[in-house]
Amino acid sequence: MSAVRLFILVIAAIAAIALAFVVRGAFAPKKPAATTSEMVAPAPAGAPTVKVLVAQHDLAVGTRLAAADMTWQDWPAANVNTAFITDGAAPRVQPAGAAGAAKKAAEAAGALFGGAAVQSMVGAVVREPLLQGEPIIARKLVRAGEGNFLSVVLTPGMRAMAVPVSVDSAAGGFIMPGDRVDILLSRDAGDNGVTTQTVLRNLRVLAIDQISEPAKDAKTIVGAVATLEVAAADSEVLADAQAEARKGGSLVLALRAYTDAGAPAGSGASSPSGPSRVVRVYRAGQASEVTVSR
Numbered sequence: 001m002s003a004v005r006l007f008i009l010v011i012a013a014i015a016a017i018a019l020a021f022v023v024r025g026a027f028a029p030k031k032p033a034a035t036t037s038e039m040v041a042p043a044p045a046g047a048p049t050v051k052v053l054v055a056q057h058d059l060a061v062g063t064r065l066a067a068a069d070m071t072w073q074d075w076p077a078a079n080v081n082t083a084f085i086t087d088g089a090a091p092r093v094q095p096a097g098a099a100g101a102a103k104k105a106a107e108a109a110g111a112l113f114g115g116a117a118v119q120s121m122v123g124a125v126v127r128e129p130l131l132q133g134e135p136i137i138a139r140k141l142v143r144a145g146e147g148n149f150l151s152v153v154l155t156p157g158m159r160a161m162a163v164p165v166s167v168d169s170a171a172g173g174f175i176m177p178g179d180r181v182d183i184l185l186s187r188d189a190g191d192n193g194v195t196t197q198t199v200l201r202n203l204r205v206l207a208i209d210q211i212s213e214p215a216k217d218a219k220t221i222v223g224a225v226a227t228l229e230v231a232a233a234d235s236e237v238l239a240d241a242q243a244e245a246r247k248g249g250s251l252v253l254a255l256r257a258y259t260d261a262g263a264p265a266g267s268g269a270s271s272p273s274g275p276s277r278v279v280r281v282y283r284a285g286q287a288s289e290v291t292v293s294r
Helices: 003-027 097-114 116-123 148-155 231-246
Strands: 049-055 070-076 158-164 180-188 194-208 226-230 250-255 276-283 288-293
Touching: 003 250, 049 116, 070 226, 148 276, 158 231, 158 250, 180 226, 226 231, 231 250
Parallel strands: none
Antiparallel strands: 049 070, 158 226, 180 194, 180 250, 194 226, 194 276, 276 288
8 A cells, every 4th residue: 555545544534533523512412501599509518608698588678677587598608799798707618417507507596696787687678679598788678767768668559748746746755656546636616616536547657756766665755746657548638637737726646556556547447438537526515426427
């Protein structure tokens, strides 16, 4: 066999081998792309982790955070975002086995009930929904005194309205944010004496002055303005009552029992058939009540 013919055979063999590898690569199954859950999966054994504060369960907009709504979760140190809330400890490698699991549970329980980071979040209101296991970040929360706090706390469809109050007209200062009150309007009826009517019932108190969360162990709050949660249809009723009070009458907030929280609220709460007002007429020292349908 001549040298030229041998050279051609060698080149052909090399080309055939190369073509076989190309065909094999084209028809081999492709490795699936990593999913989101895989990218945030717990660090492999032996990898350093950091404890990150996450939602214990799904949290809807308007939820006021309690300690039971949050928990600590081990997070790969390499994937920790600067916006995450951590326990401040240095990254660590979790020990393996039952002893390691017990230690991990004890650390999480201690951080949950005694950690300063958790306590600092208690009372904040959820501004954007949080899913179970999602890191808690400041952007999704709002605290009392911060912008948009009241609009987040308001029940959907409700309005916030301010009513002037004093110690005399606000149950001696014992009305606190979160309480329920009735609004009474008293006015001089001339020869008919003084009339008093219940304008609105079972309204939630959102704040006294700018205080939306009473201080720990506080028993009274003395303020000049009470902010109340009112249904949209009742906002005009309250505005009319305030206008009547400015003509020589007065508005009084009557504190309701804590157990009345689930009772009907608003201008129609007194009558199942529709809105009505109860007018109490005082004449010659005698009081009588008259229900006036609207």
